Amino acid sequence: MDFAYDARTVELRDRLAAFLTECVYPAEPVHAEQVAAAGDPWARPPITAELKAEARSRGLWNLFLPDSRYGAGLTNLQYAPLAELTGRSPHLAPEALNCAAPDTGNMELLAEFGSAAQRDRWLKPLLAGEIRSAFCMTEPEVASSDATNIATRITRDGDTFVINGRKWWSSGAMDPRCEILIVMGKTDPGAERHRQQSMILVPRDTPGVTVRRGMTVFGYTDAPHGGHAEIDFSDVRVPAENLVGTEGDGFAIAQARLGPGRIHHCMRLIGMAERALELLCRRALDRVAFGRPLAEQGVVREWIAESRVRIEQARLLVLKTAWLMDTVGNKGAHTEIQAIKIATPPMAEWVIDKAVQAYGGAGVSQDTPLAALWAQARTLRLADGPDEVHKASLAKRELRRWS
The missing domain is CATH 2.40.110.10 (Butyryl-CoA Dehydrogenase, subunit A, domain 2)
Structure with a gap:
């Protein structure tokens, strides 16, 4: 595979990075304030609609759908670095781009398996972000x-x-x-x-x-x-x-839905880990303990180095999986899809945990995004199939090669 991003991916990635810097990161504290003021934890704060309108005006909408009739027509490999960027602010960016679960999987399901009437009634308003x-x-x-x-x-x-x-x-x-x-x-x-x-x-x-x-x-x-x-x-x-579909198709449809969902989660987890590592480095450079910056403490340097290694390993596996899904299909990439689902959540969880440790009390508070990032990473070891199920299935496939 070619490790370089193509021209369209580079252009979208630059545009998305600017959107995050100019709009999403500044909106994070606003979102928290509006949720608190609403008094309803499930209410959608006004800032969400504002971000969605801005993202749409910038051409950053429905990037996840490979079918150009419904979305941006990007391959999995093209979408991977974009989804990674949204993972840097997982509670705002994906929804702002109309690329948030479960709607992504549901839209894919309707696009592939829904009848014309079902697509007209439900897929269209979902694509428009109206429902x-x-x-x-x-x-x-x-x-x-x-x-x-x-x-x-x-x-x-x-x-x-x-x-x-x-x-x-x-x-x-x-x-x-x-x-x-x-x-x-x-x-x-x-x-x-x-x-x-x-x-x-x-x-x-x-x-x-x-x-x-x-x-x-x-x-x-x-x-x-x-x-x-x-x-x-x-x-x-x-x-x-x-x-x-027809009666009895449910299990097959669920498996088809979960394949892209799993890799999308893993793409975003890379971004979550990158955000945590950035925060860890900033904290290490700014904070002084026992007479010198944390960045000069050996254990903290080990955390930073190990974080970079783990992120790069996971990213390469996710990119390989995306490439295989594009070239040989989801079934041909089954082993790799399971592998990234096993490897990526604990990687992100480990990196976020080290950032939390560096921030001390602030790391588990609402004053940084770290606590929410950790909760989401830990949850993804259960979502779309727990680690143990994927490991058991992957081991069977591996043993089959030698039996």
Whole structure:
């Protein structure tokens, strides 16, 4: 692979870096103040809409979608350094560019698997940033690391489907602009294990949909995701045409959705680690302890050097994975997708932790972005499949080569 960015990537990267410097970083304290003043932790502060309007005016919109009919038409390799930059401010930048989960995955899902009517009704307003969406897969009563465990029932009744079950960590559902839920459940429990599940579109205001509560992440609302909800579905009835694909396609659609989602998370994690390393270096140069700057303390220098090595290793693996996804497809890049999902979150977690340590009490407070960055990095060791599941699957694939 060629390690140089092409001309379009360089131009977009420069434009995005300027947007971050001029608009996003200064907006971070404003965002925090507006959230606090609103009194509603799930409310979307006005600064978010302002940033989205500015990003759109600068041509920084829907960069994640490789299909030029819907987005910027960038390859994974072109998008990687851009997503990395958004990771430097993960609670503001991705949403400002309309590139925040779960909407990204949901838009990809609708673009690839949705019917023309479904794309017209839901994809168009999502692409325009007019509404938000939620993805309802995980359940509190089963081990959702095994998606075939899902117990929510989707039952055919004439020209409708009836949905019963409970979901949690339904990303996006607490956003007041969330209008559509993509729900995964079982349509045929007697079918082959990976053909039991289906996906269906449920408008959030459908009778029988009850949002029980919002789930915090280490005490944070996890703003760019629009909050994670626990939701009851009690005899929820929707038209049969709301089914995505056909009955039994749910597991395959979920896997197709999660592949790009995993690499996007890892791209942003590189940026999160870079932001933490920058803060660590600034702190080390400015802070004096025991008569000399932290930058002259051997242990701090080791942290800085090790951070740079770990970031570069992870970045190269993410770029290789992006290149493979572009050249041989997601299936051909399966091993690498699992590898980056295993390696990148703990890398970022380690770098952020060292920055927290250098800042002391300030590092765990609201006065730096470090605490929120650490919470997000730690959470991503669970999201889109826990480390252990990816390691087990990757080990099987590796052993297969020698059996």
